[in-house]
Amino acid sequence: MDPADALALLMSPQGRVNPYPTYERLRAHGPVVQAGPVFYAVTGYAEVDEILRDPRFGVMDDELRDQFLPGWRESPAVASISRSMLRTNPPDHSRMRRLAAGAFTPRRIAAMRDVVVAQAAELVDAMLERGRDGEPVDFMADFAYPLPVGVICALLGVPAADRPQFRRWAADLTGVLEPEITPAELADADRGAAELRGYFTELVAARRRAPADDLTTALVQVHDSDGERLSGDELLSNLVILLVAGFETTTNLLGNGLVVLLGHPRAAATLGGHPEFAPGYVDELLRYDSPVQLTTRMSTAPASYGGLDLPAGSWLMLMLGAANRDPRRYPEPARFDPWRPQIHPLSFGAGPHYCLGAGLARLEAQVAFPLLLRRLSGLALAGEPERRVRLTLRGYATLPVTVGDAATGPRTDRGTPAGAAPATP
Template sequence: MDGTAIIEQLMTPEGRDDPYPLYREARAMGPVVPCGESLLLVTGYREVHRTLRLTGFGVPEAEQREQWDEGWSRHRSRVLLSRSMLERNAPDHGRARSLIASVFTARRVAALEPAVTAAVHRLLDGMAEAGADGSPVDFMDAFAFRLPVGVICELLGVPEADRHRFRPYAADLTAALELITTAAELAAADEAADELSGYFAELAARRRAHPEDDLVSALVQVAADDRDRLSGQELLANLVLLLVAGFETTTNLLGNGLARLFDHPEVRTGLRAGTITAAGFTEEVLRHDSPVQLTSRTALTDGLEIGSIPTPYGTGAFLLLGAANRDPDRYREPDRFDPTRVDSQPLSFGGGPHYCLGAQLARLESQTAVPALLDRFPGIAPAGRPVRHDRLVLRGYRTLPVTLGPA
């Protein structure tokens, strides 16, 4: 099997369901595998880590995406995301990110800790009520989605009455980030882009007239003060990005983490006894079953290389974060789930200029939620077969039914 065949296999339902055997096959060919003349498959931790941080590499922008996929720009979902900082390079990326980072601060995130704790216990109360008669409860719907969407909406200033609307829109919109999608999925993504853009246009207008102490108000003010630094289109695109990225990854982190606890009862015991920390557990879930499996980069100049492979201008690279996180040259026994690892540093939040702004918030939510969940429901157990989203880039569960056991 060559690199092209690996990519083809990753695109299949079986490959998306469990990509790790394919990652091992790819690593056996080397940390960087050419796939034709202008594409590389990168699985090595060192090589992915370096490529994410080199300024000579950037995200593929709209013009290049259109060259690769004729008709790309006809999809409103893809155009919307291309206007966000997720898919922009310097100088536009730095301009938008610095403005958003100036209001999405570490201090503001840290101040959310009491609200996160209160939200965790409120959702656990709801789970207890739903499962009081022994009925199965879908952990993804009852907790893993509701916690991060509540937190990011609180931060943005989205009214509580509107928050239930976002899960289907986010699920549909993120299909536009996948490497392969059907016409029906892209149509749904375009509709979700319209709905979310329209929602934030209305909310921004309300906050422009009546500012409050939230991120939407702050960013609306920034855009109003200097449209050359943040245009109206960029404002909407980045608000949608903050919403979707603010809970999609964390939802998957929480679901993937609970599934690991079911597979490893000794880890559950260690967490309850305090011999395993919630921070160590969170980092190992990020490493072992990353909520984000893949990101793309392209060479923005000549004279670059990844590993020892020359990477001329325009060469694309699929950086397999999920594979790099299990690189045996970086981690001893990389396929073993071990929350006691030291200096883990998974690449799940990316790196370099595009390092995830919400990484601190995702970690806070996981480290608060997991101990509280096990303390409240020490007998929590799987109840039937979980269902994964049929995705490669974003890896997580659609449903994860559980029974709660005695409180």
Template structure:
């Protein structure tokens, strides 16, 4: 197989075949060393150690509104991009730390842990519905009927979004999450703007309702924070972060559940081990996160001058593309990295990021997946794929559009 340079690695990943199965391309990226130069001023990093380090290095940050405006002259013309730039996802210190601490003060580990009984109840309810839908042997789309509905139901319950409104969020979330992709068509950007406008209107009305009649949900708590005397969250920041909590609260977990079930089908011994308890649910989920991460790449920009990455100088106007999916399969970090092994003891996958931007919802995603996957496989011993699943045409957020299954043989 011919060698590829860094730019050719990216070009290959951006093809339909590359996004469908990026792992052979990642293996070729590893052969180039810890860092490769791409285009003029960007660096490509597939190595676990370096990705881990850069995610935690305060000298690097995310592309904020100022940076995006510098390399995209149309940035301010798009409501979706502007809204996302007001969230914790696209801010650096000090605004990032201010917003994140306020969100973390209400989206606490204790609050998430207390959700375990509600998550188990939601799993049982959805499994019963799945059984009813597939009782006659009809193929049922796991992504639509379970993988989306579980996390969207949980995050909406946490936020205080009425159950009658939740069906609309899968398409809206998909339209918005395309903003994370490296290449976006004008039509996709227009659809993202429309989705952003619809969600802002919805969340604005919900916030106003909670101002008038507070409840014990996250929207009420964040509204109280935003309305505090010190004005710690602006109105736009409140809406941007509510939208982020909503969409991020189900997008990643939906993909995690779909990827996990597909891997259970590919490795029946692992599915049997999960059913019997020989393989722990936590170990299985951690290996899914490592082996087929729902988030495949991210980027960082230098916040100061004179930086280098693994000895390679970085231009002050350059940036770093971090291949999380490749780092999770780094042969220098993992023994037999291309082997799916849920008994690994040292996974520590980078799928939820690290450092200041470590995913706020990581604990919740793990809770949902560790409850759902063993319950699903135990409830349906003859669960099987009905036909070939369909991958989403995405590179950054990796998952399935549809995963048809039968629940009885």
């Protein structure tokens, strides 16, 4: 299968639901393959990592959007994301990122552990109540979404009563992050963007009237004191992207990760009894089934990667999910192994656009998985999970599970006893 055919398969519903076989078809042609006159797909770990850090590559700016996406300014979804730090290059990207970065320092994130633990415990209690008679519960709706959305909303100062509505709006908006989008999907994305911008317009006004100790107030005050540092459009766009990025990736990490763990009962039993192993487990889950599968970059100057000369103006599709399974970097990449040495997944990117909330997402997952495995004695799939037909943001729409009775320790009937030492490869 040539690269163009492989990419066409990747864009199909079948390819999006399970992209990994198609990644290997692309990889067979090399770590960087040409699929069009100035279009390239990158599957190699080293190449993706280096390109993300290379100042000759950036995200699509307004001039390029005018060339490739005429009329983009008429789309609330495209225009909103384009005005955020997600889709801007230095110096604008650096300026906006610095304004929000203080809320995501390692020290601030470490201080949030108790809040995350408390919220996760409350959600587990609610799952036990709903599933106490053996009834399935939807892990995505009952845990994977409310945990990270609760955490990011607390940072932004969003009232708890408003949080349930964001899941649909965000799901619609993030359609514009896909490599291909239909007119109907774009219309949905525009509606989602309009709803989110409308909500934050009201929240901004409320924070002007009554400032609070939250990130929204801090950004509003920056804008009001100096519009050159943060324009009104940038204020709303970045609040939207902070909210959406603050839970979408983590929601998918929790859903993808739980399915992997339930498919590896010995590893799950070990983690349930040894929460101190969670950092390695979470990094391997990020590598094994990344919640973010791809990103794109445009070249501003000639460069050479993977034995190919890339002219200025080249468009590169960086396959993060494929890079995380590059056998040159990870032996036996299709095997889940939380004891791998030197696990450094590219799921949160690298370089200037490295995910601002990566540390927070890791914390939430490191708290959640041991807690779930320890407290839910009957945690098991209760039917076939339903994948979202998305490529960029890989996750489940629904994930039915049974939870059993409240437990004081992890299950030990399907593998390593809770107190046993973990096996190493």
